[in-house]
Amino acid sequence: MSTFSTALAAAYKAQQEGRLDLAEQQYREILAAEPQNSDAWHLLGVLETQRGRNGDAIDAISKAVAIQDGNPAYHYSLGRAQALASRFGPAETSLRRAIEIHEPLAPAHLELGVVLDRQGRPDEAMACFEKALRLKPDYAMAYFNAANVLRRRNQRDAAIENYNKAIELDPRLLEARFNLALALRESGRGGEAAEHLRHLVSVRPEWAQARGNLAVTLMDIGEAGEALELIEKAVADDPQDHRLRNNCGNLYFAVGRFDEALEQFRRSIEIEPDYGVAYNGLGSALRAVSNLDEAIATFERAVQLSPDSHAVRFSLADAYDRVHRTDDARPHLDRALELKPDFSMALLLKAKIERRDGFLEQSRDRLRLLLESVNDDSRASIATEMGHTLEALGEYEGAFEAFSDAQRCIRESEEFRQFPQDFYPATVTACRERITPDLVTTWESEPPADNVTPPIFFVGFPRSGTTLMEQVFDAHPALYTSGERPILNRLISEVKEMTGGYRGYPEDLDDLTDDDVINLRALYYEQSERMLGSGNQHLRIVDKQPLNIVHLAVVRRVFPEAPVVVALRDPRAVCWSCFIQEFQLNQAMIHFADLRTTADLYAKVMDLWLHYRSVLGVNAMEYRYEDLVGDFEGVVRRILDFTGVGWDDAVKTYHEKARSTVVTTPSFRDVTSPVYDRAVDKWRHYQAHLGDVTERVRPFLREFGYDE
Structure with a gap:
């Protein structure tokens, strides 16, 4: 039986002090002289584990076990090395042997729990963690690992309690604080999560995951500016960190900056070609910009790289479903639910x-x-x-x-x-009050001589049937629809830069020079050409963004010759349809979370349209959704003639093209069928709840020709 010789003690001391090369040399000298020294083999194996050489560690500790099978520490260390090498079956056997020899060995119960959890046996794992805590009530790592299981079970309150206990017992356990932040964020407690992540970033500024998750959490709680600033700085400091690039892509995606999101996801993949998470983000961004074929191919690659990721499987299933390939979606959806029931x-x-x-x-x-x-x-x-x-x-x-x-x-x-309730209505009011006939008469009514065909602007209040007409436009071989990408918003921001923004929007439109207008037109064409991609430059853009109806003064100022198509629908149907959808929230869409505020916003926006109609002098045409579904060809002919592109028989089969197109609005499935009128009067089933809505929009019923 071996003893702790002076040489072994010296080697162990060097190992404890982090002088691993010296310790290894001394262990090997001992073993050369005494090959049956089980303690030396054991400690050499632990040292190899410290270095991440788990195969060598297993070999060394196995020699110690072969020499002295009855030492529980040897079996425990062997189990740890096997677990680190992902050899979970042998690790379980070793750890159970350690417990058999010495049942009160708390670390063995803890490590066995970790191994069982990695094998998908969380109930058995929890029993091990609880046993470890009975043996050692102040065992921070046992609380931490129990919390991880509870979090995956969505028992977030219990998980948070256990993470807090782990941190209280061992404040140096940064992983517990990190996972606590994740659990708090998942529980809707983003402010608290951000505090913990700020602490982690201050303690370990180089921790990319902490910085990335802080940025994502700040985005959640409405601190978009700080979030983007943080992630952009992190990427600049460490441009080769693929995880940071991926997080940056996620933030750009969240604020609708899809082109920049695409760039970051692609850079992440370039740095780490097998990073499945980035493929998942890239697929989502490609889908958002209607690049259907590449999006699905990207999701399929993500599944190849991460076949056991429930999130990736779901992304592919959802993508297939959105392009009407439901049979292809089903196996991936079923697999996602197998992985996470x-x-x-x-x-x-x-x-x-x-x-x-x-x-x-x-x-x-x-x-x-x-x-x-x-x-x-x-x-x-x-x-x-x-x-x-x-x-x-x-x-x-x-x-x-x-x-x-x-x-x-x-x-x-x-x-x-996070969104102020009065911001968007105040913008509408400002446009109503400040765009006056006297102001408009100072603007040029003729476009600059740039010999460029103007875009077609397609506007209306949301849920006025614009998605149907958008797909009709998109089926025309001479047209390309924008997919609600915010091109005009970029111009509004640029106006502020050009004029200094001293008077604010919309008054600063009057401060634009002729050269400014020419530059704004060029910027618009540059943005739209980037969207079109190579090979489509001959197509005319249909800029479809319903609430651009609020910003038609910009259209009039920069594109006075552009045709504007305005979609109308029964105001009661519009308000009801807005209320029953789940929109991506922004300054405008928050008003659809209540019927009263929906009707108020409708009245404000459509009153602004009536004002614009009388003072702006835009080249506009109105059509009613009900007329479109009742006389499809007649109404479409009038619209196409108005825009100057003329009729093409391809528009009659718009629904066939729509099946292969990503439609990002709530109507994405309806527009893949031939024209129907079943949605026209759905709102009537809810008339008992729409009395206040009807009163608020009554003037527009009369104005747009609807029965009261």
Whole structure:
């Protein structure tokens, strides 16, 4: 039996002090003289583990075990090395042997729990962590690992409690603070999460994941400016960090800067070609810019790299579903649910497919179970889908309650609260008050002589049927639709830069010089050409962004010759349809979370349109959605003749092209079918709840020719 010789003690001391080369040399000298020294083999193996040479560690510690099988420390160290080498079966055997020899060995129970958890056996893992804590009540790592299991089970309150206990016992356990921040963020406590992440960044400024997650968390709580500044600085400091690039792409994606998001995701993949997470982000950004074929190919590559990622599987399933390849979507959706049976967004997609397939009761029952089990950001989406399912079942009161619950969830969300309620209405009011006939008469009514065909601007209040006409435009071989990309918003920002922004928008439009207008037109064409891509430069842009109706003064100032198509629909149908959708929140869309504020915004915006119609002198044409679905060819001919492109038979089969196009609005599935009128009067099922809406929009019923 070996003893702790003076030489062994010296080697062990060097190892403890981090002088690993010296320690290894001394261990090997001892073993050369005494090959059966089990302690030397054991400590040499532990040293190899410290260096990350897990195979060598296993070999060395196995020799110690072969010499002296009855030492629990040897079996424990062997189990740790095997676990680090992802040899979980042998690791479990070694750790159970350590416990068999010496049952009170708390670290062995802890390590066995980690190994069982890695094998997908969380219940057994939790039992091990609890045993470790009974043996050692101040065991920070046991609290930390128990918290990880609880977090994956969505038992976030319990997870947070355990993370806090781990940090209290060992403040140096930075991974516990990091995971605590993630759990807090997932619980909607973004402010607290940001505090912990700020602490981590201050302690370890080089920790890329902490910086990246701080930026993402700041975005969640409405600190977009600081978030972008932080992530951009982090990328500049460490441009070869693929994770930072990926996080930067996610933030650009979140604020709608899709071209910059694409660049960051691609750089992340260039640095680390097998980084599946970045492929997932790249696929989402490609889908957002309607690059369908590449998006699906990218998601498929993400699945190849991360076949056991429930999130990646879901992304591909969702992409297939959105392009009407539901049969291709099903196996990936099923796999996502095998990997994460409580994955709420995957269960929601399954319910949507069931509704579309006519299994309404099955969809309803699935959604009810989901609503009973979730209390997070997905609840609004689930309640919205429940509303649509109950509506399809003819249960209109239940549908109204579900839609109302969805909007209540949105109003109570942290994302909703980050937007000031009065900002967008104040912008509309400013345009109404400051764009006067006297102001407009000072503007040129003729375009500069740049010999460029102007874009077609397509506007209207959201949910006025614009997606249908957008797909008709897109089917025309001479046209290309913008997919609601904010090209005009870029011009508005540029106006401020050109004029100094002293008077503010929209007065600063009057401060533009002739050269400024020419430069703004050039900027617009540059942006649109980038969107078109090579080979499509001959196409004419249809700039479809419904709420650009608020900014038609910019159109008049920069593109006085441009045709403007204005979509109209029964105001009651519009307001109801806005209320029952789940929009990406922004300064305008927050108003659709309540029927009253929806009607108020409609009245403000459409009153502004009536004002513009009388004072701006824009080249505009109105059409009504109800007329379009009632006389499709007649209305479309008039619109195409008005824009100057003329009729083409391809527009009659717009729905066939739409099946291969990414439509990002809530109407993405409706526009892939031939024209129908079933949506025209849906709002009438809810008239009992729309009395205040009707009163608020009554002047527009008369103005646009609808029965009161």
